[in-house]
Amino acid sequence: MRWTSLRLRLVVVFGAVALTAAVSASGIAYWLNRESVLSRTQTAALKEFKQEMRDKAAQLPLRPTQPELEYAAQRMAKSSGTGFSVVLIGERAEDKPVAGVSDQDEFTLDDVPQSLRTAVNERQKVTSGNTSPYHVFWQRTQRGQTPYLVGGTRIVGGGPTGYVFLSLEQEREDLNALAWSLAIATGLALIGSALLAQAAASTVLKPVQRLGDAARQLGEGKLDTRLRVSGTDELADLSRTFNNTAASLQKKIDDMSAREESSRRFVADMSHELRTPLTALTAVTEVLEDEADTLDPMIAPAVTLVVSETRRLNDLVENLMEVTRFDAGTARLVLDDVDVADQVTACIDARAWLDAVELDAERGMMARLDPRRLDVILANLIGNALKHGGSPVRVSVRSVGGELVIEVRDNGPGIPQDVLPHVFDRFYKASASRPRSEGSGLGLSIAMENAHIHGGDITAANAPDGGAVFVLRLPHDVSREPEHGDIREEGGGTQ
Template sequence: MRWWPRGLRSRLLVAFVLVTVFGAGAAAWSSAGSASAALVTSAEQRLTETITGQITAVAPGLTYPPDQEALERLRAAVGPNTAVTYQGLASADGPDRVTPELRTAVRTRNRLVTQRITAEGTSWLLVGTPVVITAPDGTSTPSGIEVYTARDLAAVDQEIGGMTRTAVLTAALALPLAVVLALLAAGSVLRPVRVLRDTARRLASGDMGARSQPQGVDELADLTVTVNEMAESVQTTMAAMQRMQADARRFAADVSHELRTPLSTLTAVVEVLAMSADGMEADARESAELAIIETKRLVRLVEDLMEVSRFDAGTVEPRREDLDVAVAVRDCLRARRWLGQVELKTPAELPARLDRRRLDVVVANLVGNALRHGAPPVRVEVSEVNEQVVIEVTDRGPGLPDAVLPHVFDRFYKADAARTRTPGSGLGLAIALENARLHGGEISVANRSGGGASFVVRLPREERE
């Protein structure tokens, strides 16, 4: 139901007001109905007693059988809107509202009968009764005289209308009271909920020490205790995870730093070995070449680990300078002898203020990844869009599985377990993303409709505040 309010506070208010107003209205209408019925019954009883008394006072003085004069005298005693009949005789005046049903009931029951009708918008009480002759010994004998009279109930209707208006007024007066009570009830119910909401927001924002004080012993108090226990558990787990992450980062930084010196020595030895490899036997030369390749791979891994450690420590600051992005990208490809393997499309010039070395790292990692895992042609396109430098690297390979796309920039992530011995360290794309973000930019990846993967780098041309 679209009209029903969505907020908990609004629903509580509406429900409480509806219940209160309907309850007050039902009680008022019930009271008014009971009072109206009692008022009509009382008026009917009073009128019938009055009519009976009037007939009783005149009946002993009548002659039996009565003549026309006796009927008129009885009619005059009862009052206006009265008809008196006896066999074929009838009084000169009489109500025209007497119904055949009333006459039949009087004659068959031989006692006083009443009937309420509405004529021309006015309520009437019709009373019909036979006149009974009472002998000295107490026996009663029907005289054959019948009296029919009509009494106006307009005054009773006015009183009933007043009661109805009172009932409506009572229900209306209950509305503001219901709203006030609803506000108080909603406030008492929602106050603990708001406290829990604020606590949850503080937890979501990173304040693991946020807690709520339980109030009372109801369900909300139990919920508060549960939320506090959950927050305590999350805080303990987060603290343990932070310690583990800090230990892991410190370990990676320490290991990479400690390996740097022996690797420098090993690199020098490997260079000497490479120069003398041509004079070795075939088996020895193959072993030497393998040692050279693995040493270079280890050096690259240590360098990448040190770079990631600096990012984690927050000590990396970009050294921006004015440069031509088109020239910088071309120099990056030329330095790695990739110009013959890559299609390059750049504008004549594209000035920007960036860190040249880190831009070189971004382009080298993306192009190297496309050359290793994609298929030719590998294409690099440099452009400017909305004051941003856009560098798109595409290939025509098989693309990336949907399950791999969200993890492309994860550290040490390998889409294929069989590629664990590839020359890369598994950190290249992660380092490229960190360098892009260091400039206030971003890197996105997607599969092309025609096949292959597309990596798009977006960097602001100017340094942002």
């Protein structure tokens, strides 16, 4: 599960809310129960202690002896239902205090907190006739590891001062058991909230996941992808919107595909229809070109123009037919093992460019590719360099990282930056004011398509020292590239 996933965030939020609520509820419950348990025990013990002081300690003489105090303290402790211990403090004639305790091994006056003794003694000084003589002061304290309740009162008007000690160990154990129970309940609530969040996330996110899968399928070209719609909530509305959008997109793409297919078929049909008259025109122009020296000087320029334009039209038709084959997906590779240096030299020699091209290529560099299509690529790149950059054009061939790299560099001013992104676009010309400039605007586009069908690519850039640089990259063995499944060996025919 990714840390940024919506499912995890929902679970975390549910868990945080549940944990906060459980901890808050447990804390409040623990505090209320703690106060209730301690107050109940404290109230019962102090009430009983007060009653014992009234019934037994008040019967002692004004100045009791130590045995009398001890006897009274022991009687008070034995008759206690809460099990407290008692310390009684009396005074003799010489105003020296005398103590009596219910258990000699348990508590003494020294165990009484000084602040409680001070409060009890101050009470004696400020008590008036209409004030209860048995007001009990109390304090919770710690003796060793055991919590205790210590209470104290003094019989006003004469009599001993009494202190009570009650262990709160049982209450602490009960409260610890309650705390553990609340902690377990909090943990169970957290687990339950996580399971509930998981279930809620699955319920909410499953339609979202289906929507995501459908969107990916739609992006992959499966335009008939639709979602099953159920319910009337927002997710159902979203699914209906997706289905409507997908249907609209499918219709538009079908319409565009139909128009594109119609246009492609028109271009292909037109190109094929033009080939027959062009063949006749080409034959006639060849005859006229052979007889150009014998023609009237007034007619010769016209004949030359007809010959050049016929050839240009013939090249345009051939390029259009090649483009339609790429668009229709019928272009095929006819592979052969070729010496790349010999292939580049043959291309240059066939077009009489030897004097205008500087070739840097090591012979014996073999590659398995379609020689005819490589010739088309080289002819377009070198021809374009000669046309726009002038001679000399430098062509270098090398092998880099398992790839065949052919670089064509011209000697011109380079390619304008606004033109550079469009040099491989069909029918694109750098100057819109020169619509009849030489070339059809398809050469570089066809070169790129031929590179792509080999599994390669062509890039265009400007050299730092001036001039344009076109770099062709092709695999050494096209037949080993997995994306090229429809390949013919030499002798299988060409398109």
